[in-house]
Amino acid sequence: MRLVPIAVPALLIAAACAQPASPPPVPDPQVLMEADRAFAAAVAEGGTEAWVSWFADDGAQITPGAGEIRGHEAIRENMAGLDDPNYSLRWEPLRADIAASGDLGWTTGSYVSEGIGADGQAKRGQGRYVSIWRKQADGTWKVVMDLGNPTSS
Amino acid sequence: MRLVPIAVPALLIAAACAQPASPPPVPDPQVLMEADRAFAAAVAEGGTEAWVSWFADDGAQITPGAGEIRGHEAIRENMAGLDDPNYSLRWEPLRADIAASGDLGWTTGSYVSEGIGADGQAKRGQGRYVSIWRKQADGTWKVVMDLGNPTSS
Numbered sequence: 001m002r003l004v005p006i007a008v009p010a011l012l013i014a015a016a017c018a019q020p021a022s023p024p025p026v027p028d029p030q031v032l033m034e035a036d037r038a039f040a041a042a043v044a045e046g047g048t049e050a051w052v053s054w055f056a057d058d059g060a061q062i063t064p065g066a067g068e069i070r071g072h073e074a075i076r077e078n079m080a081g082l083d084d085p086n087y088s089l090r091w092e093p094l095r096a097d098i099a100a101s102g103d104l105g106w107t108t109g110s111y112v113s114e115g116i117g118a119d120g121q122a123k124r125g126q127g128r129y130v131s132i133w134r135k136q137a138d139g140t141w142k143v144v145m146d147l148g149n150p151t152s153s
Numbered sequence: 154m155r156l157v158p159i160a161v162p163a164l165l166i167a168a169a170c171a172q173p174a175s176p177p178p179v180p181d182p183q184v185l186m187e188a189d190r191a192f193a194a195a196v197a198e199g200g201t202e203a204w205v206s207w208f209a210d211d212g213a214q215i216t217p218g219a220g221e222i223r224g225h226e227a228i229r230e231n232m233a234g235l236d237d238p239n240y241s242l243r244w245e246p247l248r249a250d251i252a253a254s255g256d257l258g259w260t261t262g263s264y265v266s267e268g269i270g271a272d273g274q275a276k277r278g279q280g281r282y283v284s285i286w287r288k289q290a291d292g293t294w295k296v297v298m299d300l301g302n303p304t305s306s
Binding site for chain 1: 213215216217218219220221250251252253254256257258259261280281282283285287297298300301302303304305
């Protein structure tokens with residue numbers, strides 16, 4: 001069989017092939033800082049349902065005294081206080097970290113809670129928290145784990 | 154210029170080139186279960202220094218009442234109690250999650266602490282914790298964030 005001369009030089013193709021694809025962009029942890037701030041703004045506006053909606057379906061939180069609370073229904077029950085007009089929970093992320101694959105990351109920051117205690121007196125708490133985030137199939141980021149600790153109460 | 158017939162068919166090279174490289178192996182979260190168990194075993198044996206050695210250089214923990222404690226020196230001071238022969242901290246991971254890139258993940262589980270209180274009585278605590286892990290340049294996994302909450306005290 002006679003070889004047909006080929007207009008596209010095969011060696012150039014092979015050389016192009018040997019070059020690695022350009023590396024994927026490094027994910028920016030800033031995306032999680034923004035997600036966490038949007039989460040806080042949503043809860044300030046929408047209370048318990050907003051809180052729940054920012055969790056993945058199998059998301060969980062660890063609450064002092066209650067252990068791990070997992071899934072939307074359990075989280076909704078645990079965070080019913082967010083609908084109390086006398087109670088507020090505000091937070092601000094301080095830093096974030098994200099995996100090279102851009103599918104998992106975490107934020108940490110400080111929170112302040114304000115409400116009315118059982119004695120009728122104003123009650124203020126503050127502390128530090130960690131939220132772990134997973135990118136969902138639809139491209140949104142949802143919380144898969146959330147917990148914090150008071151620095152005073 | 155005359156084209157030189159080429160023995161290796163260019164179209165075959167191009168076809169081979171178009172096939173994506175085989176996907177990278179999916180990281181197994183089990184590696185973090187094992188790391189967390191090894192961490193617990195090391196601390197049971199080696200106390201405070203073992204605890205510190207499992208943290209990344211910029212690793213941090215959030216401790217009730219104390220806020221965020223970051224870096225080996227601060228963590229060593231905070232966890233000096235692990236060298237108290239009357240005190241023990243044991244834990245067991247319950248599940249783990251890892252990024253597709255295999256560089257970041259987390260474990261969660263339950264812990265039990267036992268010691269002697271200021272009143273001389275035996276004191277037992279238990280709770281749930283989260284440890285966030287980052288693979289280091291040398292391939293080892295180190296803790297970058299650790300915190301937990303008591304379920305009873």
